[in-house]
Amino acid sequence: MDDGDVLGxxxxxxxxxxxxxxxHEPDTARLAQVEAExxxxxxxLRQxxxxxxxxxxPxxxxxxSTREVENYRQ
Structure with a gap:
């Protein structure tokens, strides 16, 4: 997968x-999955x-993993 693939x-x-x-009432579970992805x-891409x-x-x-990325300190 190259940068173009990731950006796509x-x-x-x-x-x-x-x-x-x-x-009006978004699918919050799917929205959370999309945000994590x-x-x-x-x-x-940063890597x-x-x-x-x-x-x-590159x-x-x-x-x-989602767990690793979501637990980064900002």
Missing amino acids: RVKALVDEEHTLRGH LDRCWDL RRAKEEFGRN DEAAAR
């Missing part, structure tokens, strides 16, 4: 998030870009 996935998830939020995609910036192979980046 992000776009699809953002579109779905907007659709869900547009409903977005966090994972952004994390993967890929960091590896490339420091001369490493394809070595790996998606982390």
